[in-house]
Amino acid sequence: MKRREMLLLCALAMSVALAPAACLACDTALLVIDVQNEYVRVLNLTTIDGIQLVDRLVQVIGCARSAGVPVIYIQQRDSRFPVTSWEVAIAEAVAPHEGDPVVWKPYPDAFRATELLSVLQGLGIPRLLICGLSTSGCVDATVFGAVQHGFETWVLADAHSGAGSLDALNYYNATWPAVGATVVRSDAVDYGGFGCATATSP
Numbered sequence: 001m002k003r004r005e006m007l008l009l010c011a012l013a014m015s016v017a018l019a020p021a022a023c024l025a026c027d028t029a030l031l032v033i034d035v036q037n038e039y040v041r042v043l044n045l046t047t048i049d050g051i052q053l054v055d056r057l058v059q060v061i062g063c064a065r066s067a068g069v070p071v072i073y074i075q076q077r078d079s080r081f082p083v084t085s086w087e088v089a090i091a092e093a094v095a096p097h098e099g100d101p102v103v104w105k106p107y108p109d110a111f112r113a114t115e116l117l118s119v120l121q122g123l124g125i126p127r128l129l130i131c132g133l134s135t136s137g138c139v140d141a142t143v144f145g146a147v148q149h150g151f152e153t154w155v156l157a158d159a160h161s162g163a164g165s166l167d168a169l170n171y172y173n174a175t176w177p178a179v180g181a182t183v184v185r186s187d188a189v190d191y192g193g194f195g196c197a198t199a200t201s202p
Helices: 003-017 037-042 053-066 116-123 135-148 166-179
Strands: 022-024 028-033 071-076 102-105 127-133 152-161 182-184 198-200
Touching: 028 053, 028 135, 053 071, 053 127, 053 152, 071 116, 071 135, 102 116, 127 135, 135 152, 135 166, 152 166, 166 182
Parallel strands: 028 071, 028 127, 071 102, 127 152, 152 182
Antiparallel strands: 022 198
16 A cells, blocks of 8 residues: 555544544554564565565554553563563564553463553453554464454454464454454454544533
């Protein structure tokens, strides 16, 4: 998708959020899973439509922020490197902003032995948009974890990678609805329908 078209979609998603005397009431969060330098460097990270994953995530995160959606970063601990190393750091192009929650995890499922559940409960978030890597590992495990914890779980079909082939990416996109998740392209996300729009003050 061309940059101009993506910007138009972002503007459309936010069009109802520009009225005066309004407040954001978004009940959705974007989970960005394990987009760390070491993984980005060694994996062939293209999406189902052939776009580099990091480039797509720049678009996805930008639209989410424009819609007032909290962006929560998941970061994998790696015993090979200290947690402050370049390898473990989140890729600069999609790095957290000040105040964005960053949740460290020791297992593929971002809910297992982490503070993610308490972070989401603290924000009052019942709905998750999931993206990142790897498709067959941490994304898949976290989708299952999110559903099991009762979250309305949406996976961005064109914003995950690392499964090894286009067929594998499509396989997981086709499989997740069977466990209770919804799969949608990133340019089809209706942020207004998610409550990430303005509510006119009384």
